[in-house]
Amino acid sequence: MKVYLGVDVGSVTTKIAGLDENDELVTHTYLPTQGKPIEMTQLGLKQIKQQLPEDVDICGVATTGSARYLAGVIIGADLVKNEITSHAVATLQYTPQVQTIIEIGGQDSKIIIIRDGIITDFGMNTVCAAGTGSFLDHQAARLDMNIEEFSQRALDSSTSVRIAGRCTVFAESDMIHKQQMGHRIEDIVYGLCQALVRNYLNNVGLGKDIKPPIVFQGGVAFNQGIVKALQEELDAEIIVLPHHEVMGAIGVALLAHEEMVNNNNGSKFRGFGISEVKYHTSSFECKACPNQCEIAQLSLDGQVLARWGGRCDRWERSPSS
Amino acid sequence: MIKIGIPRALLYYQYYPMWQTFFEELGAEVVVSPPTTQTVLSEGSSRVVAETCLPTKVFLGHVLSLVKKCDYIFIPAIRSVKSKTYNCSKFLGLPDMTKAVIPESPPILDIDIDVNKGKHELYQAIYKLGRRFTWNPFRVRRASIAAWQANLNYQQLLCNHSLTPPQAIERILDTPGVEPKTHSEYPIPMQATIAIIGHPYLLYDEHINYRLIHRLKQAQNKVLTPEMLTTEELESATARLVGRAKWTCEEEVVGAGGHYLRSGADGVIGITAFGCGPDSLMMDIVQRQAQTMTTPFMSLTLDEHTAEAGIVTRLEAFLDMIYRKKRKRICV
Structure with missing residues (x-):
């Protein structure tokens, strides 16, 4: 059985998807990154291996997500792609007529505008992570409920409570104030969902031509409250695809397939054995110039596999050398 | 010999050859500060309030x-170089601001340039x-004529030879051992032509923009910049978009943006500094224009906290978007 793997190592979650030759999803996994991208990539691969038959042949691997270069070196990726392209490619595979993709992940959010199957515009949130998954997680924890319950209770809201969503610091104090005033928790939770949606549309979605069909994906798409708020704000149907949380991984697996078909030199995949070895990371400050770049390096058995973080090419090493 | 220091920031990229010629003709020696590094930026930032824009911090x-x-x-205070256009207040107060926040600075030579006041002024x-430097007015006159000629030669190099300001300055100075980088150093088959627009102090300071031009060229793209356009091209595009320019540097943003969106580029990238007042207005005009056109446009905002990953991801996505679009067009 031939399989193409896509690995999406994000700041909050790590996703791996495996596609067969007909681009059907045969396996996928979704893990919290917990600040350990290397270990979670290894663990994810281990789980994928267990889900696949013995005679599997990995024909191509590609990585995406904020740790895409790191994951690419560990796995031996044939292709390293940014998240925007990966998400768009995956969504176009399932909904070819899509015109807008809304993606809200753990630490970042994006909007991708598509016309006639081509990306024509995109936007990403800036340094500020207001209105992303981590904030929702944090607020759910503060209200002492898990995120599933949070999602459910948002739907039970009868009247919405207006909460400032411009900045999460203000949103939190606003929420506490509303709690102290005696508003129902359901209404506050839904008010928060609305605030996040407003914030998203006014920041990431600013000046973008949002047209249906609109596909919503990323981990936050699990949250029914946000889906409902988006639907109300945009006054359009919001499509949430099955496996929306692993779309980035699916997209990059599709790209791996495309890449291997176009230039068939055999995959650089280092094998499932990499789940068992111990990678070592370290960092140092470069003293060559006053920039004092912090160089991170990844090594295996005392041999340096890759270095990055410099402002010049001094320490850059490609995965192949 | 008197030594004149010129900071490698802000208007340096536009006027250095002119300034250098002027002072050298008057018998002074010119010293330029080394390229921006993290230390330069952090020391500059430590002197001013957080709200001050990135280019000013770099300058300090x-x-x-x-x-x-x-x-x-x-440190010149360039108020206006064209009738009825005005510069950002940061430029107007630059000598005074420097005096206030860097008291240990050597004495500042300043000059008010405001063409609105007429030739005599x-x-x-x-x-x-x-x-x-001299009591002889004829010597000053000679120096300023030579300086103006140096400026014209510099503009010529930028426009006719498609050099970036740092390359053109290198060529003028003829720095031994530093050959200006040409396209041939980068892979030959070009994937796309990308125009970058914005103020020279953002486009050519490799430290604050994370070597944007280098990254674009390394990814096999031809890079176009505002300086490669003629004054007529810039002015006519500006006129088409906003009528008469109101800001001193409007042409290099609005004019270049308007021109490249219409012709010559597969994609346009606008570079702005976070919190820049004039840019927030000018880049918005370009953005609005882009929405009515088919050429993709992306704006990148730079500040001290800009993460390299943020720039790299956006750049990769933008280039991918253009390549995939081109490929699809070829297939169809």
Whole structure:
């Protein structure tokens, strides 16, 4: 059985998807990154291996997500792609007529505008992570409920409570104030969902031509409250695809397939054995110039596999050398 | 010999050859601060309130790196270089601001350039600056004519030879051992033509923009910049978009953006500094124009906290978008 793997190592979650030759999803996994991208990539691969038959042949691997270069070196990726392209490619595979993709992940959010199957515009949130998954997680924890319950209770809201969503610091104090005033928790939770949606549309979605069909994906798409708020704000149907949380991984697996078909030199995949070895990371400050770049390096058995973080090419090493 | 320090920031990229010629003709030696580094930026930032824009912080960092290396620092207050256009207040108050926040700075040589006040005032201002070096008004006159000629030659190099300001300055100085980078150093088959628009102090300071031009070229793209356009091209595009320019640097943003969106580029990238007032207006005009056109446009905002990953991901996505679009067009 031939399989193409896509690995999406994000700041909050790590996703791996495996596609067969007909681009059907045969396996996928979704893990919290917990600040350990290397270990979670290894663990994810281990789980994928267990889900696949013995005679599997990995024909191509590609990585995406904020740790895409790191994951690419560990796995031996044939292709390293940014998240925007990966998400768009995956969504176009399932909904070819899509015109807008809304993606809200753990630490970042994006909007991708598509016309006639081509990306024509995109936007990403800036340094500020207001209105992303981590904030929702944090607020759910503060209200002492898990995120599933949070999602459910948002739907039970009868009247919405207006909460400032411009900045999460203000949103939190606003929420506490509303709690102290005696508003129902359901209404506050839904008010928060609305605030996040407003914030998203006014920041990431600013000046973008949002047209249906609109596909919503990323981990936050699990949250029914946000889906409902988006639907109300945009006054359009919001499509949430099955496996929306692993779309980035699916997209990059599709790209791996495309890449291997176009230039068939055999995959650089280092094998499932990499789940068992111990990678070592370290960092140092470069003293060559006053920039004092912090160089991170990844090594295996005392041999340096890759270095990055410099402002010049001094320490850059490609995965192949 | 008197040593004049010139910070490698802000208007350096536009006028350095002119300034250098002027001072050298008057018998002074010119010292330029080294390229921006993290140290330059952090030292500059440490002197001002957080709200100050990134280019100003970089400028002050450069002034600090010239302390004790020269007898004077040249900081012009360029108010207006064209009738009825005005510059950002940061530029107007630059000499005074520097004096206030860097008291240990060598004495500042300043000059008010405001063409709205007429030719006479302008000549007076230049003479006043020149008088610090000589009492002979004819010598000052000679120096300013030579300086203006140097400026014209520089503009010529930028426009006709498609050089970036740092390359053109290198060529003028003829720095031994530093060959200006040409396209041939990068892979030959070009994937796409990308125009970058914005102020020279953002486009050519490799430290604050994370080597944007280098990254674009390395990814096999031809890079176009505002300086490669003629004044007529810039002015006509500006006129089409906003009528008469109101800001001193409007052409390099609105004019270049308007021109490249219409022709010559597969994609346009606008670079702005976070919190820049004039840019927030000018880049918005370009953005609005882009929405009515088919050429993709992306704006990148730079500040001290800009993460390299943020720039890289956006750049990769933008280029991918253009390549995939081109490929699809070829297939169909």
